[in-house]
Amino acid sequence: MYDFEGSVVASTGEAPVQLIWNEVSATNQRELALEIGRWHVRTRRVALRDGVHVIAIASRGPETLEQIGELLLDTSERLLGAVHGIQYGATQRDRRDNEQLIAALHDGILPAREHRFWSRLAQFRFPTYASVRAVELAPLDEPSASEAHIAQLVSRARSDDLPLLVMLRRVDMDAPATVAALVPASHASEQWLAAVSRQFLTGSSAPSPSLSAVPECVREAETALGIARQWAAAAEAPQDLGPVLIDRIDLSTWLLSHVxxxxxxxxxxxxxxxxxxxxxxxxxxxxxxxxxxxxxxxxxxxxxxxxxxxxxxxxxxxxxxxxxxxxxxxxxxxxxxxxxxxxxxxxxxxxxxxxxxx
Structure with missing residues (x-):
């Protein structure tokens, strides 16, 4: 099975996978029946939510494909759709839980209820009772953040194995949307912040061990993002500025941000x-x-x-x-x-x- 770029998602046996893909990529037909050397091949394109996949089956005997080729393709397509549907449903459920949790923390919680929220954060792999950073991000390439930017950040966090809470956020109805995030205060999160600042203006609060202090951390992150906006407006290459961490800004920056x-x-x-x-x-x-x-x-x-x-x-x-x-x-x-x-x-x-x- 190939993804839409031709990378092999899964395979078995020794069929000539690259030669098969070369034939598939040369046409937009949903199904192909072809011969490559001594191999008899049938392929089918399957459209899923995250793009197009191609299922290919190959045999050195044409009678095998004649007997069960159609059945194998139908069954593979159904299984692929079912697995993808389950994964998509789980992902959507995680996204809803993720957004509800970070929204609740942004609104503010009582210190007496922190232990309940730490247990919920643990479900998203946050280390219990470890310091966190609130983060505000604004895309460099567009005036307002969107779900596509959320997906981009989530994908990067997954590849870096970083726990992340994230949601779209507007200060008021007329303001452009930004991305609000919560990450553990760790070396890994600093690396993630440095990487995503190539595509986003990024402001971060100081680390805080208290979840009841998240609203204050959000205000710090907003201030840090405001500083990033000012610096970017005066820079020819804002993608080179890096993230602004409120706990590491110098005295001049701090003074100017409070006037x-x-x-x-x-x-x-x-x-x-x-x-x-x-x-x-x-x-x-x-x-x-x-x-x-x-x-x-x-x-x-x-x-x-x-x-x-x-x-x-x-x-x-x-x-x-x-x-x-x-x-x-x-x-x-x-x-x-x-x-x-x-x-x-x-x-x-x-x-x-x-x-x-x-």
């Missing part, structure tokens, strides 16, 4: 107004992202190092202070922080603060 966005925007505009030129701003951003390295800045911007020095001199003239001043430098870093993070990822200058290397 009113409108007031912060006004302060940033006021701080950067003296620069005037976008050229100076881009040069300064790259200079700071490159660790104030003139040669690295020049290479990134395809400029001569003297041109970089000249522009940095103009920046210092505009702000009225040298960049060696810790006060002027800290103000500029805070004002340009998301842009510096994005440029830092492009330059490959180490991992993003608060994230994991993908």
């Amino acid at each position: 009113d966005p409108r007031q912060l925007r006004e302060r940033i505009d006021r701080t950067l107004a003296p620069l005037g030129s976008q050229q100076l701003r881009d040069t300064l951003t790259t200079y700071l992202a490159a660790g104030q390295n003139v040669a690295g800045t020049a290479e990134a911007l395809f400029l001569h190092p003297n041109t970089v020095r000249y522009r940095i001199g103009r920046v210092e003239e505009a702000i009225g202070e040298p960049l060696a001043s810790p006060f002027s430098l800290s103000n500029l870093i805070l004002a340009l922080y998301p842009e510096i993070i994005g440029r830092r990822a492009e330059l490959g200058e180490g991992r993003t603060p608060g994230s994991l290397a993908p």
Whole structure:
């Protein structure tokens, strides 16, 4: 039996499986009867929920296929459909239980009832009384998350053998959907977060050993996702940023994430107004992202190092202070922080603060 890509799902005997598939893939016919060398072959396409499968039977004697070929194909098709139906039903039931459990934890539970929920989590292979992380994810390729994204994340978690609770979530009716997840706080989950951040903006709470604290963890994960959105908006390659873990962000990121966005925007505009030129701003951003390295800045911007020095001199003239001043430098870093993070990822200058290397 082949899947829709031609990989052998199951087989028995020594028939020429690759030659059979070559014949099957060359046509869209539901059934084939053909000869390959000394082998007599019959095939049938079977459409299931997860795609098309092909059942093939082969014999070196044509009379065997004439006598029982049709019966074997019919029986195999029925068995395949029955097994798939059972698996699909079990999967749907697990999904409903999964969503109900994470929704209940998001709504909040009393500390006195935690032991009941730990036993339910154990059914999904979560280690009992071990710390968990709340996670919020937003797809990079679409404005809103969908069931297809859920399936993608679940598939990745299964391949990594990672326990996972997951559901679609909207903060309000007009907001795009995100994916809410709960994972054990472990090295395996960190690897999973790093991997899925190639396709999703990813924010994670700090680890928590208390299930009654999950609503607070969700708020932390939302804050972390908001930080990821800000950094991604200023980055040419947001898939390189990695996940944002709220317990690992630096002080600057933490401070900026707890300020009113409108007031912060006004302060940033006021701080950067003296620069005037976008050229100076881009040069300064790259200079700071490159660790104030003139040669690295020049290479990134395809400029001569003297041109970089000249522009940095103009920046210092505009702000009225040298960049060696810790006060002027800290103000500029805070004002340009998301842009510096994005440029830092492009330059490959180490991992993003608060994230994991993908």
